[in-house]
Each structure stands twice: as structure tokens, then as C-alpha cells.
Amino acid sequence: MAAALTILARERGGPNIARQILLMPMLDDRTPAPDPHIAPYLVWSYDDSRTAWPALLGDSAGGPDVPPTAAPARLKDATGLRAAYIEVGQLDVFRGEDTAYATKHSGAGVPVEFHLHRGAPHEFDSIGFTSDVARRAIADRVRVLKSL
Template sequence: PTPLEDAYAALRWLHDNAAALGVDPARIGVMGDSAGGGMAAALSILARDRGGPAIARQILIMPMLDDRTTEADPHIAPYALWSYDDNLTAWPALLGDAAGGPDVPATAAPARLEDASGLPPAYVEVGQLDVFRDEDLAYATKLSRAGVPVEFHLHPGAPHEFDSIAVDSDVARRAVADRVRVLRSI
């Protein structure tokens, strides 16, 4: 997808201009939430497959990773702020008729990744009442099984974008503190 190529061009530019910007190229990470989390995961895959630039950490916040997530979970559906119907609209908007089919590359839907070896360490978080819960857990497991260091957080009772809708909640404060801790650790 075109947005991924744009993100890759920005990553290359940042690496190429790191010295002039006062940036340590060994400490560049990628981060995103929801569709942006999927983009950060895809960028990590693309950079690995193209031999760089190096990414120190991928920080995936409730990432949208799998174009095949379309069947409603009855425990999540009543609380879903991003619904299964939203997924049925969003993925075809990105992938066209290929959405849900057999030929979607991992750089478009990272859950399609077969070989996770060599990817940067990952921080993955998702709410228990998020449509993306199962795909995020599966992705974290896939990374871990490939030897990629993974920190995974499943926030009980939290829906998609909980940190934006309940900014002052304990769970949002903990999640933001964890993100800041991980960013500082790069």
C-alpha cells in the first residue's frame, strides 16, 4: 500500500539525516495506534525485508493487523467502539477486492506474516473488549515464538481507544506510563 511506502521513505530520510538532526540512528523506533499500529508493524516487516534501515523498537498500540477479523465475538461486540462492520469497511478501502483473500501480503496485513525472525523488539497492548484483541495476542505470540523480545499488555475491561475516551482512568494512566517507559528505553 502507498501509505507504507511513504512511511518507509520517512524512515529512510530520518536515518539518512540522523546526524544533522542530532538523532541516534540506533535509537529510532516506530509507533502507532489502531491502523497506525498496523502501519508500524508493516513498516518493521518492510524495513527488515529490504535490509534496513534498522528499527530499534516497534510500539504497537491496539494495532489493526488482520484483514480477516470479520466474525463478531459476542463478548466484545456490545462494547466495540471500532466494530466488526468497521473492519468490513476499512480493509477493502485499503486492499480492494483482495481483502480477506489468500494473496494479501504481510506488509499490508501484518497478521499474514509467516516468518517473524529478525524483527525489532515489540511492545504490544490492547484492551480486552477490543475487536483487535485476538489478532494482537496472536501476533505477539508469533513474534515471541520467532525469538523477538515482546512485552504484551491486555487491559481488562478496556475497549478500543480506551486511552482517548477515558483519559483519567487508572487503566489509561497505566497504559500511557508504560508507553513512556518503553519510549525512554530505546
């Protein structure tokens, strides 16, 4: 929702968004083929994504006419979007789409802080909130929020 709102605000000329803060975001309605390397560690599965996107988009999910305000990975050009903080776990279904989204922003000159948390599944911060990786991620989030 935060990514889509940022795109919509750019298209409409406002309101001004301070920063995109995207935590393990689900961005692409075109669910990829399962990655067997992460399959045993999934908290949110590929099947979950194949259920969620049609719940939002109906029959258009995965089709050619989905706008980036519904599925932000469909964005062609990130020029003019606000700076982004993006984080995802290495063992997360969203890893590929989040990495690609960060790269798209960076390639358009949008400042990006991107964290790929080694060995972490989706919602790692809720599952192991006292783990080192969760503490580091939360500290980064607080730092980014305080910088606004």
C-alpha cells in the same frame, strides 16, 4: 503501519528499526466472526474493519494474496524482527489478532512486551484518559519510549 514498516525494513535489509510500538493495532484483513461477549462494548466494530480493509486493499482484502506488508497478521515468520511493545484492550475487536501477533513474535525469539488491558475497549486511553488503566498504559508507553 508501524508493524508493516518493520516487516518491510527486515525484507529490504534496513533501515534499522529501534522497536515496534503497536497500540491497539489493526493487523488482520481477515475479519473474524463477531465475539458476542464483547459486542456491547465495541467502539470500533467488526463492520468498521470490514469497511476499512477493502478501503486499503480493494478486492484483495481477505483473499489469499495479501502480503504481510499490507496486513501484518499474514506474516509467516517473525524471526529477525525488532522487539515489540504491543497493547490492546480486552474488549477490542483487535484483541485476538494482537494476541496472536505477540505470540508469533515471541515464538520466533523476538522480545515482546504485551499488555491485554482488562475490561478496556478500543481507544480506552482517549475515552477515559484519566482512568487507572489509561494512566498505567500511558506510563508504560513513556517508559518504553524513554528506553530507546
